[in-house]
Amino acid sequence: MTWARRTFPDVSVTEPSGADAVPPGHPEVSALIPIVRRVVGSRVTDRTVADDLVQETLVRVLAAEGRVEAGMLESYAIATARNVVASMWRLQDRARRNQHRVVDLRPPPTPDEDLLAREEQTAVVRAMARLSQRERELLLAHEVSGRDTRTLADESGSSAGAVAAQLNRTRARLRVEYLLAVEGAEPPTDRCRPVLLALSSGDRRRQREVDADRHVVECELCARLSNPLLERGQPRDDVVRIPIRTDADIVAARRAAREMAARQGFSSTDLTVVATAVSEIARNIVRFANAGVLVIELLERPHAGVRMVAMDNGPGIPDVERALADGYSTYDGLGLGLPGARRLMDEFAVASEAGRGTTVTMTKWRRGGRP
């Protein structure tokens, strides 16, 4: 309750109110002090606040003393006291109603904010520098100067669609270059840029051409950079990727495969069959490779089915033919990992390269869907 004190900085709040507020020579006003106290006291419980309000009432009464008819001073004082209390309530009420406006929801600035902003700016500048002159001009004309694709197309003598497509390609490149600049890394192989570009543009045909999934499993940098690129793309519900590293991921993988196959209308037997095969294949990744991924894709052509591609960066299988033959195993198992999974699936292919890893592609068609 500091507002009242602020209004009367000359009035001491520590001393009992009333008597000292009235200068000598105003006996009528001094006589009103008890009644003003009573009026205020009956409405305000806080002693300090009440004292402040009594003071304010007396100041007002003093100022009006000359104007008020004799004998009416008491009623005037009572009315003033009521008004003073009422206006305090109004003020409090308004303060309460508007309190939310003064709350600053922005997080307080952190010391490294500035530095991070500068780093980001540098990264954008470096990424822009990697674009060609033409790409840069087109992007700036559209994004910064706000010129639409049709105007730009007229100037360059092409169509609005072509300009839009080029803008999309340029943005995709800018994203890749920006991420590389933030990482401060140069891609370790020639394949990285095309793969990242394909991921950034969300072009699935191109991703297949450059074998993006495979590369992301093998290349640590691209694995890291692909996350933000994949996240921003349209969430596709006909493809899921499950990273495989630990035992628990095997359970997650077979659960995901079961769910995807269920969406294709597989029978409960086939759901278990698919989950079992995934379990076998995912286990090989955990056993033999550091990391891998299972990509589950729904197929509609030539009929409903589900394709699962398991990729890892492990040592590879030296002799795929032998590994597919019953009874061959390199670990303490039953030697039935691959051949068993093959028996469960309709289509089954293993590609392996020593030192690079293994890709197992398996497909199960919905029964009854086959011609």
Place this chain on the structure above:
Amino acid sequence: MNQDPALVSIMRQGPYLIASIHTALDDSQMVRFQHDLVDKIGRHRSRGVIIDVAALDVLDSFGSKTLRNIAEMARLRGAQTVVVGIQPDVALAMVLLGMGTVQVETALDLEEGLAYLDDAVAPRAAVDARDGRP
């Protein structure tokens, strides 16, 4: 198993242990289950073990192998093991996969499993009774 909710429960029922798997287990959980169960067989001097796998989503090569290991270890500790509740879909996938649990006794459900153990273990209980052992 201190996890909450419990992934498996192992309960004592007279001379038998009844182990129920409540959810899909990953490999390390499977191994822990094997450990716990074999440990309890010794502690409770159990004569028979029933493993209820009705809640398992798959029984792949690792799962089947673990069940066989448990049965063999239990046998070496003097207990008979019966696996119950293998779902029809799981059974079919196991056959396609080439997984056998031929060395492991199986029964359709808990009731059948108990009946099997009573038959297999009862003669010994009778011998115990004759010799005045509990």
